[in-house]
Each structure stands twice: as structure tokens, then as C-alpha cells.
Amino acid sequence: MSGKRANAANKVKKERVRPLLTRGRIQKRIRELGRQIRKDFLGEPILLIGVLKGAVPFLADLARQIPGEVTFDFIAVSSYGKDTKSSGQVKLNKDLDSSIEGKTVLVVEDILDTGLTLQYLLRILQQRKPKHLRIAVLLDKVERRIANVHGDYVGFVIPNEFVVGFGLDFAERYRNLPHVGILELPTPE
Numbered sequence: 001m002s003g004k005r006a007n008a009a010n011k012v013k014k015e016r017v018r019p020l021l022t023r024g025r026i027q028k029r030i031r032e033l034g035r036q037i038r039k040d041f042l043g044e045p046i047l048l049i050g051v052l053k054g055a056v057p058f059l060a061d062l063a064r065q066i067p068g069e070v071t072f073d074f075i076a077v078s079s080y081g082k083d084t085k086s087s088g089q090v091k092l093n094k095d096l097d098s099s100i101e102g103k104t105v106l107v108v109e110d111i112l113d114t115g116l117t118l119q120y121l122l123r124i125l126q127q128r129k130p131k132h133l134r135i136a137v138l139l140d141k142v143e144r145r146i147a148n149v150h151g152d153y154v155g156f157v158i159p160n161e162f163v164v165g166f167g168l169d170f171a172e173r174y175r176n177l178p179h180v181g182i183l184e185l186p187t188p189e
């Protein structure tokens with residue numbers, strides 16, 4: 001990139017989203033994950049647990065790519081403290097509607113970042129004695145991991161950048177984008 005273009009690219013005037021994963025790539029990957037999940041749990045009913053609100057688009061598409069019996073439920077959590085820094089303390093805002101005892105459960109999340117949210121969820125869900133407890137995430141920021149949590153089904157490993165779209169938000173906005181992009185905030189003058 002020439003010096004002039006590099007300068008233009010580095011200086012962001014307006015908030016914008018730089019494309020990272022196209023809608024087509026995401027949909028193709030979700031089809032692969034759906035097939036893999038069904039192969040791993042042949043003939044078994046699968047309960048998808050979506051973590052509100054970010055997991056909603058991923059769960060909706062994934063559920064339709066898993067053949068056979070699939071049901072879903074939702075749970076909502078929030079982390080204490082400032083939104084961008086994970087404090088590791090998680091609060092349960094909405095519990096599941098039904099018992100998961102003896103069931104094959106797949107927790108569906110938009111992104112695995114520090115892993116603290118999923119670590120907390122796995123701990124409380126494991127106590128309820130599911131038959132299997134697995135994790136599906138659309139995105140995995142491997143570099144940021146603090147907790148010892150791994151995704152069983154991972155859509156894409158991405159670099160350590162703040163991303164939005166396909167469920168992921170910045171102050172609740174951008175969840176409706178059909179693709180995923182890197183959020184660029186205006187450079188301070």
C-alpha cells in the first residue's frame with residue numbers, strides 16, 4: 001500500500017464496518033457444522049441453548065442445518081463491570097424454561113473471547129446433569145482466552161479485533177448485519 005493510501009486507511013472519519021466474513025462464507029460454514037453435529041449425535045434429540053442476544057442469528061441458521069429432532073431454549077447472562085473488559089463475574093438474567101437433565105445439550109454462542117462467560121455457563125449447566133454438554137460458537141478469538149474453555153464446534157477463528165454483525169453488537173447496534181465485520185471507530189482529531 002502506498003504511503004498516501006495507508007494514511008487514508010488509518011485515519012477513520014466516520015464509524016464504519018470493514019468486511020471480514022461474507023454472508024456466503026458464514027452460511028456455508030454453518031451447513032458444515034450442522035452436518036457434523038448430526039453425525040456426532042446420530043438419531044438423538046438435540047437441545048440448543050442460545051445465549052441471548054448475540055447467539056440468535058447463529059442459532060436460527062444452525063438449527064435449520066441440523067437434520068432430525070432439534071429443540072431450543074434460551075438463557076441470558078451479563079458480566080459485571082465495563083462492557084469491553086470482562087471482569088469474569090457473570091450474572092444470570094434469564095434462566096432456561098425447562099430441565100436439561102439427561103439431554104444432549106449444545107450451548108450456542110456468538111463468540112468465544114476470554115471464555116469467562118461460557119466457563120460460568122458450563123459450570124451451572126453441568127450441575128443439572130445433561131447427558132452431553134457441548135459448545136458451538138460462530139467465532140473464536142483464540143488469542144484472548146483466559147478461561148480454559150474450548151469450542152467443540154467453531155465457525156471461524158478470528159484475529160483479536162472487535163467485530164460486529166450476525167448477532168454481535170456495539171452498544172446493541174449491528175446485530176442485524178448478515179455478515180461479520182471489524183468495527184472501526186473514528187480516529188480522535
Ligand code: IMP
Pocket residue numbers: 054086109110111112113114115116117118161162163164168169170
Ligand atoms: P467472554 O466472556 O470474554 O468470552 O465474552 C463473550 C461475550 O463478549 C460475547 O458473548 C460477546 O457478547 C462479547 N464480545 C466479545 N468479543 C466481542 C466482539 O468482538 N464484538 C462484540 N462482542 C464481543
Ligand code: MG
Pocket residue numbers: 054169
Ligand atoms: Mg454481547
